[in-house]
Amino acid sequence: MRANRSLEIGTGLFVLLGLAALLFLTTQLPSSGMKFGFGTPPGYQVTAEFDNIGDLKVGAPVKMAGVRIGEVTNIGFDTNSERAKVWLNIHKRYNQIPVDSFASIDTEGLLGGQYVSISPGGLTTYLKNGSRIMETQSALVLENLINKFFANFSSKSGSGSQGGSKGPK
Amino acid sequence: MSNGSREGVQEALRKTGVTALFFGRLLAACVPALARPRLIIAQVYNAGARSLIIIMLSGLFTGMVLGLQGYDLLQRFGATSALGIAAALSLLKELGPVLTALLFAGRAGTALTSEIGLMRATDQLTAMEVMAVDPMRHVAAPRFLGGLIALPLLTAIFIVIGLFGAQLVGVQMMGVDRGIFWSQMQSAIALKDVTEGVVKSVVFGAVLSLIAVNEGYHADPTAEGVGRATTRTVVASSVMTLLLDYVLTAAFL
Numbered sequence: 001m002r003a004n005r006s007l008e009i010g011t012g013l014f015v016l017l018g019l020a021a022l023l024f025l026t027t028q029l030p031s032s033g034m035k036f037g038f039g040t041p042p043g044y045q046v047t048a049e050f051d052n053i054g055d056l057k058v059g060a061p062v063k064m065a066g067v068r069i070g071e072v073t074n075i076g077f078d079t080n081s082e083r084a085k086v087w088l089n090i091h092k093r094y095n096q097i098p099v100d101s102f103a104s105i106d107t108e109g110l111l112g113g114q115y116v117s118i119s120p121g122g123l124t125t126y127l128k129n130g131s132r133i134m135e136t137q138s139a140l141v142l143e144n145l146i147n148k149f150f151a152n153f154s155s156k157s158g159s160g161s162q163g164g165s166k167g168p169k
Numbered sequence: 170m171s172n173g174s175r176e177g178v179q180e181a182l183r184k185t186g187v188t189a190l191f192f193g194r195l196l197a198a199c200v201p202a203l204a205r206p207r208l209i210i211a212q213v214y215n216a217g218a219r220s221l222i223i224i225m226l227s228g229l230f231t232g233m234v235l236g237l238q239g240y241d242l243l244q245r246f247g248a249t250s251a252l253g254i255a256a257a258l259s260l261l262k263e264l265g266p267v268l269t270a271l272l273f274a275g276r277a278g279t280a281l282t283s284e285i286g287l288m289r290a291t292d293q294l295t296a297m298e299v300m301a302v303d304p305m306r307h308v309a310a311p312r313f314l315g316g317l318i319a320l321p322l323l324t325a326i327f328i329v330i331g332l333f334g335a336q337l338v339g340v341q342m343m344g345v346d347r348g349i350f351w352s353q354m355q356s357a358i359a360l361k362d363v364t365e366g367v368v369k370s371v372v373f374g375a376v377l378s379l380i381a382v383n384e385g386y387h388a389d390p391t392a393e394g395v396g397r398a399t400t401r402t403v404v405a406s407s408v409m410t411l412l413l414d415y416v417l418t419a420a421f422l
């Protein structure tokens with residue numbers, strides 16, 4: 001009877017572990033699933049509004065001079081200003097960020113993910129819970145850049161003969 | 170056609186037929202076998218719980234090597250933020266189901282074949298029949314169902330441990346950002362990718378358990394025959410896993 005009992009406990013443990021793993025795979029991995037989140041470290045919340053956030057995602061890091069100081073906790077659309085609103089959680093020990101700091105969305109490497117980069121301003125009043133970063137710059141959208149480049153290129157090559165041969169037919 | 174090769178073809182056809190008929194009888198025996206869940210629980214323990222350590226260790230190191238190799242490949246293009254996606258997709262769709270199935274064939278499949286083969290060799294199966302106890306129902310079906318239940322669970326555990334292994338190397342050792350690792354992964358993976366891995370593992374579970382039980386049940390009742398049946402289980406399981414993996418991948422794309 002003893003051996004039987006430990007066998008049943010072992011099987012139960014194994015089945016529970018397996019089901020927990022399945023639950024993790026179906027809820028935590030796919031974009032459609034609900035996330036429990038890994039718990040953000042204690043900090044204070046600030047917001048910033050951008051014209052275009054590009055490919056920025058919840059969980060992306062917030063960096064200052066390349067050092068991670070927090071993460072994006074939420075992304076929404078503000079209907080009043082018609083801009084994207086991004087909530088940032090800044091870790092507690094980075095509590096001396098000037099209020100006139102500048103937030104921009106940068107890309108890590110050529111194909112990398114996007115993150116929020118903060119460049120410090122010069123004031124001696126600091127960001128605190130609930131404050132908003134006023135100065136922002138949108139994400140660089142590569143397609144727009146290429147469009148601009150080609151528009152520029154074709155308008156220039158229209159008069160010249162060098163680029164004309166390779167231009168659009 | 171020479172007489173020998175004709176006999177060879179006939180023998181191969183006969184074996185295929187025996188396996189197919191056995192599969193039918195096995196499925197028919199599964200329904201009454203469900204009335205005795207204790208037998209199935211014991212087999213889930215044998216095939217699943219006792220394979221847990223080897224599966225977790227292999228998953229951890231597979232994930233860690235994915236983290237290393239993936240990082241080395243991606244940093245050449247400056248795309249290390251895609252490490253999470255690369256690790257998760259390869260674990261979910263290929264490495265998780267296939268490696269778990271191969272390990273399962275070696276760890277649990279061989280045990281099933283030699284156990285049933287030895288029962289055959291020592292006339293235990295015949296003795297059961299004499300006592301009007303159906304060995305299909307009491308020996309074969311619970312082992313088949315146990316393997317069918319255990320393999321998908323083992324696969325899920327393998328994948329989750331592998332993911333944490335990849336994050337261990339990628340994030341803790343190589344310095345990929347933890348938020349980017351997980352958020353990129355979560356935004357790129359669809360439920361369909363998870364389904365693909367689960368369906369594969371269920372199919373592998375059914376096929377590998379069938380092969381193991383069938384080889385044991387039809388083993389030559391000698392010490393040598395049981396040994397040969399065990400070898401055939403590993404060979405047939407590995408080949409079928411890789412072959413079916415291609416078919417299932419093609420079906421899902």
